[in-house]
Amino acid sequence: MVNVAILGFGTVGSGVAEVLTTNGGLIDQRVADLVRLKYILDVRDFPDSPYKDCFVKDFSIIENDPQVDIVVETIGGATVALDFTTRALKAGKSVVSSNKELVATHGYDLLQLARANGVNYLFEASVGGGIPILRPLISCLAANELSQVTGILNGTTNYILTRMIKAGLTFDQALKEAQANGYAERDPSADVDGHDACRKICILAALSFGQHVYPDQVPTQGIRDITLADVAYADSCGYKIKLLGRCLRQPEGKVCAFVAPHLVPGDNPLSDVEDVFNAIAVTGNAIGDVMFYGRGAGKLPTASAVVADIIDIAKDLKKDRRNQWGPGSPDLVVSSDILSSRWYVRVNASLADARALFSDLQPLARGGAPAGEIAFLTREMHEPEVRQRLAGLDVQSLLRVL
Amino acid sequence: MVNVAILGFGTVGSGVAEVLTTNGGLIDQRVADLVRLKYILDVRDFPDSPYKDCFVKDFSIIENDPQVDIVVETIGGATVALDFTTRALKAGKSVVSSNKELVATHGYDLLQLARANGVNYLFEASVGGGIPILRPLISCLAANELSQVTGILNGTTNYILTRMIKAGLTFDQALKEAQANGYAERDPSADVDGHDACRKICILAALSFGQHVYPDQVPTQGIRDITLADVAYADSCGYKIKLLGRCLRQPEGKVCAFVAPHLVPGDNPLSDVEDVFNAIAVTGNAIGDVMFYGRGAGKLPTASAVVADIIDIAKDLKKDRRNQWGPGSPDLVVSSDILSSRWYVRVNASLADARALFSDLQPLARGGAPAGEIAFLTREMHEPEVRQRLAGLDVQSLLRVL
Numbered sequence: 001m002v003n004v005a006i007l008g009f010g011t012v013g014s015g016v017a018e019v020l021t022t023n024g025g026l027i028d029q030r031v032a033d034l035v036r037l038k039y040i041l042d043v044r045d046f047p048d049s050p051y052k053d054c055f056v057k058d059f060s061i062i063e064n065d066p067q068v069d070i071v072v073e074t075i076g077g078a079t080v081a082l083d084f085t086t087r088a089l090k091a092g093k094s095v096v097s098s099n100k101e102l103v104a105t106h107g108y109d110l111l112q113l114a115r116a117n118g119v120n121y122l123f124e125a126s127v128g129g130g131i132p133i134l135r136p137l138i139s140c141l142a143a144n145e146l147s148q149v150t151g152i153l154n155g156t157t158n159y160i161l162t163r164m165i166k167a168g169l170t171f172d173q174a175l176k177e178a179q180a181n182g183y184a185e186r187d188p189s190a191d192v193d194g195h196d197a198c199r200k201i202c203i204l205a206a207l208s209f210g211q212h213v214y215p216d217q218v219p220t221q222g223i224r225d226i227t228l229a230d231v232a233y234a235d236s237c238g239y240k241i242k243l244l245g246r247c248l249r250q251p252e253g254k255v256c257a258f259v260a261p262h263l264v265p266g267d268n269p270l271s272d273v274e275d276v277f278n279a280i281a282v283t284g285n286a287i288g289d290v291m292f293y294g295r296g297a298g299k300l301p302t303a304s305a306v307v308a309d310i311i312d313i314a315k316d317l318k319k320d321r322r323n324q325w326g327p328g329s330p331d332l333v334v335s336s337d338i339l340s341s342r343w344y345v346r347v348n349a350s351l352a353d354a355r356a357l358f359s360d361l362q363p364l365a366r367g368g369a370p371a372g373e374i375a376f377l378t379r380e381m382h383e384p385e386v387r388q389r390l391a392g393l394d395v396q397s398l399l400r401v402l
Numbered sequence: 403m404v405n406v407a408i409l410g411f412g413t414v415g416s417g418v419a420e421v422l423t424t425n426g427g428l429i430d431q432r433v434a435d436l437v438r439l440k441y442i443l444d445v446r447d448f449p450d451s452p453y454k455d456c457f458v459k460d461f462s463i464i465e466n467d468p469q470v471d472i473v474v475e476t477i478g479g480a481t482v483a484l485d486f487t488t489r490a491l492k493a494g495k496s497v498v499s500s501n502k503e504l505v506a507t508h509g510y511d512l513l514q515l516a517r518a519n520g521v522n523y524l525f526e527a528s529v530g531g532g533i534p535i536l537r538p539l540i541s542c543l544a545a546n547e548l549s550q551v552t553g554i555l556n557g558t559t560n561y562i563l564t565r566m567i568k569a570g571l572t573f574d575q576a577l578k579e580a581q582a583n584g585y586a587e588r589d590p591s592a593d594v595d596g597h598d599a600c601r602k603i604c605i606l607a608a609l610s611f612g613q614h615v616y617p618d619q620v621p622t623q624g625i626r627d628i629t630l631a632d633v634a635y636a637d638s639c640g641y642k643i644k645l646l647g648r649c650l651r652q653p654e655g656k657v658c659a660f661v662a663p664h665l666v667p668g669d670n671p672l673s674d675v676e677d678v679f680n681a682i683a684v685t686g687n688a689i690g691d692v693m694f695y696g697r698g699a700g701k702l703p704t705a706s707a708v709v710a711d712i713i714d715i716a717k718d719l720k721k722d723r724r725n726q727w728g729p730g731s732p733d734l735v736v737s738s739d740i741l742s743s744r745w746y747v748r749v750n751a752s753l754a755d756a757r758a759l760f761s762d763l764q765p766l767a768r769g770g771a772p773a774g775e776i777a778f779l780t781r782e783m784h785e786p787e788v789r790q791r792l793a794g795l796d797v798q799s800l801l802r803v804l
Binding site for chain 2 (some may be wrong): 013019020026029030032124130131132135136137140142143144145171187267269272273274284285286288289290291292293294295298300303304305306307308310311312315316320322376
């Protein structure tokens with residue numbers, strides 16, 4: 001018998017309980033043992049829950065119960081969750097987490113602690129919700145030296161951008177709709193300002209390149225400033241605006257990582273990822289490009305990833321999953337300034353003025369553009385160069401082209 | 403030290419040798435042991451190969467060398483490959499294969515034989531080339547009861563269809579171009595008649611639903627009869643024609659599996675899979691829909707998948723990977739007649755005649771249609787019903803809508 005304790009009975013935690021129950025028969029069969037939910041930790045009371053006999057309010061009951069093999073942390077944040085995760089690992093219990101903030105900020109330490117205690121710390125659900133991505137990175141692509149990862153990592157912002165592109169809603173209108181549909185929090189900052197995508201690209205970078213990348217090392221730009229004018233200009237040349245998290249292997253063990261809205265060409269499969277879906281494209285030196293696509297959030301998809309980790313651990317409690325990475329360092333991450341690309345520019349100027357600065361620009365047009373507004377694509381150049389040329393102009397938008 | 407022998411030094415076999423060499427450092431690191439290529443079996447001579455010291459012509463050298471841990475079978479077919487795979491497993495060596503024909507026709511027996519000998523038989527490269535799909539099905543989606551798998555499983559036919567759609571080439575022209583580019587064999591039957599996709603959907607069905615599905619149980623229709631008229635009508639209503647392998651869980655442990663060209667709606671991510679790329683969409687009861695996308699063939703992508711299997715085995719030579727499935731049975735597979743869908747019909751008739759048969763049809767139009775040709779989409783119905791209604795008419799095309 002393998003006993004599981006769930007910390008936090010919110011959306012993901014209750015989903016994990018549901019999947020463990022609904023699919024209990026096939027889970028037991030796959031593990032070749034009985035996987036049982038023993039405790040659910042939550043400060044609230046759930047007198048009508050089918051799991052009502054499992055609820056406890058004191059973590060030490062779980063911590064001190066030697067029968068508990070696997071602790072599922074779906075609390076979120078990096079305070080209580082850090083405390084409980086640390087104590088669970090020290091108590092010799094493997095921990096499965098959906099908490100990207102905790103992994104992105106303390107992943108290295110917690111992985112070290114897990115190894116020191118002969119247990120595992122797995123967090124497939126922390127990136128891409130239900131999409132299998134971390135385990136494929138570690139195992140299926142193990143024959144590759146990975147060179148880059150590019151992801152639509154946040155369903156809320158992708159929903160908002162999709163509604164702007166397809167329904168012509170403004171950012172504010174699309175955000176309100178996302179909130180009404182339960183896709184965005186009342187305080188949407190973590191999503192729309194790119195912090196959620198930032199945490200996820202940190203985890204992907206660490207697994208891909210082997211060293212911890214901290215969120216505060218990763219320049220992060222959200223989508224608040226994207227307008228319908230930008231959407232229209234992008235559409236005019238066959239591009240879609242997407243918020244991308246990107247990480248690229250650099251010489252001498254360095255990593256380039258950042259989060260920013262991009263113009264994505266229509267023939268890139270990432271351009272077709274719509275609504276709350278996520279997709280992660282990975283490039284390796286043998287496989288070339290491969291992409292993983294699915295629901296990046298939601299109760300049951302995320303629970304699917306959590307329970308896959310539970311099954312993996314339950315099959316062999318003491319096996320080292322080797323999902324370790326090395327420590328970070330202050331100079332690990334290099335600026336995206338080193339990354340040359342085309343740029344989309346929207347500026348209040350004349351085309352003649354723009355051509356004086358960018359002789360080989362590709363002008364863009366949209367219906368209803370106000371007098372004096374122009375937009376164009378540059379040739380490939382680095383960000384400092386494009387900014388230097390634009391200095392003194394009234395720049396409305398500057399977005400990288402993927 | 404883990405010693406590897408490669409059987410067959412063709413495209414995939416030479417790719418495996420190349421990946422083992424090029425990425426040797428990281429492979430050793432991931433395995434925490436030295437993985438070394440000891441033998442390459444091929445009837446031909448390769449005096450200038452960097453691996454020239456590895457070549458042998460007699461399989462019994464490999465079979466009888468107790469130092470060989472893993473045999474890589476990239477011979478193809480189900481004759482010599484079956485003999486060598488059987489003997490390798492009996493000799494206590496794990497076997498890694500890219501051979502879909504062998505797995506689809508003898509997978510159950512070979513998996514049983516592997517288990518009986520305490521070794522493994524892995525074949526990630528047999529489906530989707532480099533795309534990680536079999537291991538994610540087994541491990542990452544282990545918490546799900548899977549309900550269906552839908553795949554663009556053959557790069558050659560997808561290339562031909564893409565060239566018909568995008569460049570307006572006829573099937574024959576696109577096939578010739580594919581042959582000129584090395585994407586199609588001189589005898590293209592295995593690809594264009596759907597047999598390759600059939601073998602792959604058999605493997606996906608067996609892993610998803612737990613029982614061996616044999617290729618001769620799976621109705622298979624290729625793309626030879628697809629015309630530019632069909633492509634144009636599909637385009638007129640926002641669909642693309644794709645060759646799909648499909649398998650669906652049915653009541654009472656039955657499986658519905660078939661291969662046929664379909665009209666795929668433009669908002670389905672499978673519709674955007676172009677050229678030689680493959681994609682496999684999987685539906686599970688927790689995860690919902692998830693899709694895996696990448697290069698379905700090619701030397702290094704396929705080698706990437708083979709070497710991932712080698713790494714997996716080399717990490718723990720005796721661990722049971724539990725990728726078993728049960729035996730097949732003559733009545734396992736049910737006809738796709740049970741599957742209701744909309745249908746695309748192209749027929750030489752008048753619209754009035756067609757409306758008399760399908761009162762709620764959706765007519766389609768294309769430029770340059772000859773007099774007397776009409777095309778339309780039906781409402782959802784089963785295949786026997788649509789065929790019965792069309793009886794007596796001069797039907798040019800009948801394709802299922804996804």
